[in-house]
Amino acid sequence: MSFDIKIVSGDIALGTSGDLQKVENIDKLLQDSLKIVLSDKSNNKYHSEYGSDLNALLIGTPISDNWVSFNKVRQSIVNALQILAGYQLQQTKWQITSLSELIFDIEGTYIEVNKYDPRHFDVTIFLVTQDLQIAKFVLPVTL
Numbered sequence: 001m002s003f004d005i006k007i008v009s010g011d012i013a014l015g016t017s018g019d020l021q022k023v024e025n026i027d028k029l030l031q032d033s034l035k036i037v038l039s040d041k042s043n044n045k046y047h048s049e050y051g052s053d054l055n056a057l058l059i060g061t062p063i064s065d066n067w068v069s070f071n072k073v074r075q076s077i078v079n080a081l082q083i084l085a086g087y088q089l090q091q092t093k094w095q096i097t098s099l100s101e102l103i104f105d106i107e108g109t110y111i112e113v114n115k116y117d118p119r120h121f122d123v124t125i126f127l128v129t130q131d132l133q134i135a136k137f138v139l140p141v142t143l
Contacts, residue, residue, distance in 0.1 A: 004028055007035075025100040026129060030137050032088075032101075033127065036080045037139065050087075052080035058143055069143060073123060074109045077139075081106050081127070099131035107134065119143040 006013040006021040013021040023031050039051035053076045057069065085103040092102070107126035114120035120142050127135040 025098050026135050028101045029135050036084045037077050049083055052076045070111045100129045102130040104128045104130045
């Protein structure tokens with residue numbers, strides 16, 4: 001089973017004795033998913049396809065273009081998760097992984113607009129793991 005260093009609110013999580021906390025299984029899948037979606041595409045010089053266009057899509061977007069923005073945001077997230085699934089497949093060739101940390105399918109992405117302020121919306125993503133668990137994460141977005 002693979003693991004990663006646990007990140008909480010953008011910082012490395014430490015245990016009570018000062019040791020690094022790790023994240024595994026479905027929690028690792030959720031953290032890996034957030035990392036790739038929130039990373040700018042082409043920022044990693046060794047893996048130029050890693051990341052999403054999320055920031056580029058959201059900066060300077062007029063409110064009147066929300067519907068177009070929603071579809072572009074959704075597609076950018078799906079593309080990033082498909083790239084992550086490809087990396088995971090490569091990882092299984094040289095590292096022991098658990099089925100609950102691997103993407104089997106992207107079940108859906110849903111956007112819910114804040115009824116009081118259309119600049120704010122939540123993107124909810126449902127992933128199916130290789131052991132057929134549902135992993136859900138919500139990404140708050142502001143235009």
